[in-house]
Amino acid sequence: GExxxxxxxxxxxxxxxxxxxxxxxxxSASNYFPWYKQELGKGPQLIIDIRSNVGEKKDQRxxxxxxxxxxxxxxxxxxxxxxxSAVYFCAASREMGLNKFYFGSGTxxxxxx
Amino acid sequence: NAGxxxxxxxxxxxxxxxxxxxxxxxxNHNYMYWYRQDPGMGLKLIYYSVGAGITDKGEVxxxxxxxxxxxxxxxxxxxxxxxxQTSVYFCASSRTGSNQPQHFGxxxxxxxx
Numbered sequence: 001g002e003x004x005x006x007x008x009x010x011x012x013x014x015x016x017x018x019x020x021x022x023x024x025x026x027x028s029a030s031n032y033f034p035w036y037k038q039e040l041g042k043g044p045q046l047i048i049d050i051r052s053n054v055g056e057k058k059d060q061r062x063x064x065x066x067x068x069x070x071x072x073x074x075x076x077x078x079x080x081x082x083x084x085s086a087v088y089f090c091a092a093s094r095e096m097g098l099n100k101f102y103f104g105s106g107t108x109x110x111x112x113x
Numbered sequence: 114n115a116g117x118x119x120x121x122x123x124x125x126x127x128x129x130x131x132x133x134x135x136x137x138x139x140x141n142h143n144y145m146y147w148y149r150q151d152p153g154m155g156l157k158l159i160y161y162s163v164g165a166g167i168t169d170k171g172e173v174x175x176x177x178x179x180x181x182x183x184x185x186x187x188x189x190x191x192x193x194x195x196x197x198q199t200s201v202y203f204c205a206s207s208r209t210g211s212n213q214p215q216h217f218g219x220x221x222x223x224x225x226x
Contacts, residue, residue, distance in 0.1 A: 001172075009153065032212035043117070043203050043217030044156070051212065089155060098163065099144055099211050100171075103155040 002027040004092050006104025014112050019080050021107045023090035024072040030092040033073045034101070035064060038087045047088075048075070080111045115139050119204050119218035126194045126225050134189040134221050136204030144207045145187040146171075146215065147179065149200040156203065162187055163209075194225045 003026040013019050023033075031052035036044035050057045050064045050073065057064050061080075066073040077084055087108050091101040120135045138145065143164045148156040158171030162181040176198055178190045187206075191198060201222050205215040 004155075006155075034214060036217075041219070043205075043219045045217070046214045049214060093212060098161070099207050099213050099215070100158065100161065101156075101215060103157075105153055105155040 002030055002092055002094070002102040004090060004102045004104045006090050006107055008107060009105065010108045010110070012110045012112065013080050015080060015082060017080055019077045019084070019109055019111075021075045021088055021090070021109070022072060023074070023092075023104050024070075025092040025102075026071070027092070027094065028068075028071065029094045030102075032093045033064070033066060034091050035075050036089045036091065038089065038106075040086075044089055077109075080109075082111050082113050085109055085111045117204055117206055117216055117218035119202075119221050121221060122219070123222045124224070126191075126223065128194060128196065128225060130194050131190065131192050132194070134191075134202055134204075134223070136187045136189070136218060137185050138187075138204075138206040138216070139185065140206060140216065141184060142206035142216070143184065143209045144213070144215075145181065146205045146207075147177070147187070147189045148203045148205065149173065149198075150203060150220070151200050159189065159202075191223075196225045199223060199225045 034049035038044045063076040090104040117138045146161045147159040160179040162168045205217045207213040207215045
Protein backbone atom coordinates (compact mmCIF):
# COMPACT_ATOMS: atom_id res chain seq x y z
CA GLY A 1 0.00 0.00 0.00
CA GLU A 2 0.85 3.66 0.00
CA UNK A 3 3.28 5.11 2.54
CA UNK A 4 3.29 8.85 3.20
CA UNK A 5 6.08 10.43 5.21
CA UNK A 6 5.85 13.98 6.53
CA UNK A 7 8.53 16.32 7.85
CA UNK A 8 9.16 18.06 10.11
CA UNK A 9 7.06 16.79 13.01
CA UNK A 10 7.24 20.21 14.69
CA UNK A 11 7.96 23.63 13.23
CA UNK A 12 8.27 26.93 15.04
CA UNK A 13 8.40 30.21 13.12
CA UNK A 14 8.17 33.89 13.89
CA UNK A 15 5.01 35.71 12.84
CA UNK A 16 5.43 36.99 9.30
CA UNK A 17 7.94 34.33 8.30
CA UNK A 18 7.23 31.51 5.86
CA UNK A 19 6.66 27.88 6.79
CA UNK A 20 7.26 24.84 4.60
CA UNK A 21 6.07 21.30 5.29
CA UNK A 22 7.20 18.42 3.09
CA UNK A 23 5.70 15.03 2.29
CA UNK A 24 6.90 12.07 0.26
CA UNK A 25 4.82 9.19 -1.04
CA UNK A 26 5.67 5.74 -2.29
CA UNK A 27 2.91 4.78 -4.73
CA SER A 28 3.52 6.26 -8.17
CA ALA A 29 -0.19 5.74 -8.95
CA SER A 30 -1.22 8.33 -6.34
CA ASN A 31 -2.53 11.43 -8.04
CA TYR A 32 -4.53 13.44 -5.49
CA PHE A 33 -2.85 15.21 -2.58
CA PRO A 34 -4.94 17.13 -0.05
CA TRP A 35 -3.68 19.10 2.92
CA TYR A 36 -5.63 19.35 6.16
CA LYS A 37 -5.38 21.72 9.12
CA GLN A 38 -6.39 20.46 12.53
CA GLU A 39 -6.97 22.90 15.35
CA LEU A 40 -7.04 21.77 18.96
CA GLY A 41 -10.14 19.74 19.75
CA LYS A 42 -11.40 19.86 16.17
CA GLY A 43 -11.44 17.53 13.20
CA PRO A 44 -9.12 18.03 10.20
CA GLN A 45 -10.27 20.70 7.77
CA LEU A 46 -9.27 20.72 4.10
CA ILE A 47 -7.21 23.82 3.28
CA ILE A 48 -5.87 23.06 -0.19
CA ASP A 49 -5.46 20.14 -2.55
CA ILE A 50 -3.61 19.40 -5.76
CA ARG A 51 -4.01 16.86 -8.52
CA SER A 52 -1.18 15.30 -10.44
CA ASN A 53 -1.87 17.17 -13.64
CA VAL A 54 -0.62 20.44 -12.09
CA GLY A 55 2.68 21.32 -10.43
CA GLU A 56 1.57 24.16 -8.19
CA LYS A 57 -1.59 25.63 -6.75
CA LYS A 58 -2.06 28.80 -4.71
CA ASP A 59 -4.81 30.13 -2.48
CA GLN A 60 -3.93 33.47 -0.91
CA ARG A 61 -1.09 32.79 1.58
CA UNK A 62 -1.11 29.04 1.02
CA UNK A 63 0.48 27.16 -1.85
CA UNK A 64 1.18 23.53 -2.62
CA UNK A 65 3.81 22.20 -5.01
CA UNK A 66 4.05 18.71 -6.46
CA UNK A 67 7.02 16.89 -7.98
CA UNK A 68 5.71 13.63 -9.42
CA UNK A 69 9.11 12.46 -10.58
CA UNK A 70 10.55 12.70 -7.09
CA UNK A 71 7.23 11.73 -5.47
CA UNK A 72 7.09 14.59 -3.06
CA UNK A 73 4.79 17.53 -2.41
CA UNK A 74 5.03 20.49 -0.10
CA UNK A 75 2.83 23.02 1.68
CA UNK A 76 4.01 26.62 1.77
CA UNK A 77 2.49 29.21 4.09
CA UNK A 78 3.68 32.79 3.64
CA UNK A 79 3.31 35.72 6.05
CA UNK A 80 2.40 33.38 8.87
CA UNK A 81 -0.01 34.55 11.56
CA UNK A 82 -0.67 33.20 15.07
CA UNK A 83 -3.96 31.72 13.85
CA UNK A 84 -1.97 29.49 11.49
CA SER A 85 -0.78 27.58 14.57
CA ALA A 86 -2.23 24.06 14.27
CA VAL A 87 -1.34 20.53 13.19
CA TYR A 88 -1.11 20.05 9.44
CA PHE A 89 -1.56 16.71 7.68
CA CYS A 90 -0.77 15.73 4.14
CA ALA A 91 -2.46 12.81 2.39
CA ALA A 92 -2.32 10.90 -0.87
CA SER A 93 -4.84 8.85 -2.81
CA ARG A 94 -5.11 7.13 -6.15
CA GLU A 95 -7.64 7.81 -8.85
CA MET A 96 -8.33 4.16 -9.52
CA GLY A 97 -10.39 2.42 -6.91
CA LEU A 98 -11.98 3.82 -3.80
CA ASN A 99 -11.46 7.26 -2.29
CA LYS A 100 -9.00 6.00 0.33
CA PHE A 101 -6.56 8.48 1.81
CA TYR A 102 -3.16 7.69 3.29
CA PHE A 103 -2.14 10.34 5.78
CA GLY A 104 1.22 11.62 6.91
CA SER A 105 1.97 11.72 10.63
CA GLY A 106 1.36 15.46 10.97
CA THR A 107 3.35 18.64 11.57
CA UNK A 108 2.68 20.82 14.58
CA UNK A 109 3.20 24.43 13.48
CA UNK A 110 3.72 27.09 16.12
CA UNK A 111 3.69 30.72 14.99
CA UNK A 112 5.20 32.97 17.62
CA UNK A 113 3.82 36.51 17.83
CA ASN B 114 -25.01 23.40 7.79
CA ALA B 115 -24.03 20.71 10.32
CA GLY B 116 -21.77 18.60 8.07
CA UNK B 117 -20.46 15.55 9.96
CA UNK B 118 -21.62 15.19 13.56
CA UNK B 119 -20.07 12.79 16.05
CA UNK B 120 -21.32 11.83 19.49
CA UNK B 121 -20.22 11.60 22.21
CA UNK B 122 -17.28 14.01 22.32
CA UNK B 123 -15.64 12.25 25.25
CA UNK B 124 -16.06 8.86 26.87
CA UNK B 125 -14.27 6.76 29.45
CA UNK B 126 -14.80 3.00 29.33
CA UNK B 127 -13.66 0.15 31.48
CA UNK B 128 -11.81 -2.78 29.93
CA UNK B 129 -14.28 -5.25 28.46
CA UNK B 130 -17.17 -2.80 28.14
CA UNK B 131 -18.79 -2.10 24.80
CA UNK B 132 -20.05 1.08 23.21
CA UNK B 133 -21.12 2.64 19.93
CA UNK B 134 -19.66 5.82 18.51
CA UNK B 135 -22.26 7.66 16.50
CA UNK B 136 -21.66 9.49 13.22
CA UNK B 137 -24.19 11.23 11.01
CA UNK B 138 -23.80 13.49 7.98
CA UNK B 139 -26.29 15.75 6.22
CA UNK B 140 -24.45 16.24 2.93
CA ASN B 141 -25.97 13.20 1.20
CA HIS B 142 -22.50 11.69 0.78
CA ASN B 143 -22.36 8.04 -0.17
CA TYR B 144 -18.83 7.44 1.11
CA MET B 145 -18.13 7.40 4.84
CA TYR B 146 -15.03 6.52 6.86
CA TRP B 147 -13.85 5.86 10.39
CA TYR B 148 -10.31 6.75 11.44
CA ARG B 149 -8.39 6.58 14.66
CA GLN B 150 -5.74 9.13 15.53
CA ASP B 151 -2.99 8.19 17.94
CA PRO B 152 -0.40 10.77 19.09
CA GLY B 153 2.22 11.39 16.40
CA MET B 154 0.77 8.68 14.17
CA GLY B 155 -1.55 10.51 11.83
CA LEU B 156 -4.89 8.98 10.89
CA LYS B 157 -5.41 5.28 10.32
CA LEU B 158 -8.45 3.98 8.46
CA ILE B 159 -10.56 1.53 10.48
CA TYR B 160 -13.59 0.90 8.24
CA TYR B 161 -15.24 2.57 5.32
CA SER B 162 -18.53 2.39 3.43
CA VAL B 163 -19.43 3.28 -0.14
CA GLY B 164 -23.17 3.29 0.46
CA ALA B 165 -25.99 1.97 2.59
CA GLY B 166 -25.54 -1.74 3.21
CA ILE B 167 -21.92 -1.83 2.02
CA THR B 168 -18.93 -1.75 4.39
CA ASP B 169 -15.33 -2.89 4.19
CA LYS B 170 -12.21 -3.07 6.35
CA GLY B 171 -9.49 -0.48 6.37
CA GLU B 172 -5.94 -0.71 7.76
CA VAL B 173 -6.78 -1.36 11.42
CA UNK B 174 -10.23 -3.05 11.71
CA UNK B 175 -9.54 -5.52 14.53
CA UNK B 176 -11.72 -4.96 17.57
CA UNK B 177 -14.30 -2.86 15.73
CA UNK B 178 -17.52 -3.36 13.80
CA UNK B 179 -19.62 -1.07 11.65
CA UNK B 180 -23.00 -0.97 9.99
CA UNK B 181 -24.55 1.31 7.39
CA UNK B 182 -28.32 1.04 7.28
CA UNK B 183 -28.88 4.59 5.96
CA UNK B 184 -26.91 7.07 3.86
CA UNK B 185 -26.71 9.47 6.81
CA UNK B 186 -25.48 7.23 9.63
CA UNK B 187 -22.33 5.18 10.07
CA UNK B 188 -21.92 3.96 13.68
CA UNK B 189 -18.71 2.33 14.94
CA UNK B 190 -18.99 -0.35 17.61
CA UNK B 191 -16.39 -1.52 20.09
CA UNK B 192 -17.44 -4.89 21.50
CA UNK B 193 -14.77 -5.63 24.14
CA UNK B 194 -12.88 -2.44 24.89
CA UNK B 195 -9.12 -2.80 25.35
CA UNK B 196 -6.54 -0.21 26.48
CA UNK B 197 -5.02 -0.28 22.98
CA GLN B 198 -8.25 1.28 21.70
CA THR B 199 -7.64 4.46 23.66
CA SER B 200 -7.54 7.05 20.90
CA VAL B 201 -9.36 9.88 19.18
CA TYR B 202 -11.84 8.62 16.61
CA PHE B 203 -12.85 10.63 13.56
CA CYS B 204 -15.68 10.03 11.15
CA ALA B 205 -15.52 11.49 7.65
CA SER B 206 -17.63 11.53 4.52
CA SER B 207 -17.10 12.34 0.86
CA ARG B 208 -18.93 12.39 -2.42
CA THR B 209 -18.91 9.31 -4.60
CA GLY B 210 -15.78 8.65 -6.64
CA SER B 211 -12.06 8.95 -6.22
CA ASN B 212 -10.09 12.11 -5.45
CA GLN B 213 -12.92 13.72 -3.53
CA PRO B 214 -12.16 15.79 -0.41
CA GLN B 215 -13.15 14.11 2.82
CA HIS B 216 -15.09 16.12 5.39
CA PHE B 217 -14.41 15.32 9.04
CA GLY B 218 -16.36 15.51 12.26
CA UNK B 219 -14.80 16.92 15.44
CA UNK B 220 -13.97 13.52 16.87
CA UNK B 221 -14.68 11.34 19.90
CA UNK B 222 -11.95 11.12 22.52
CA UNK B 223 -12.12 7.64 24.04
CA UNK B 224 -10.16 6.39 27.04
CA UNK B 225 -10.15 2.74 28.09
CA UNK B 226 -9.10 2.19 31.70
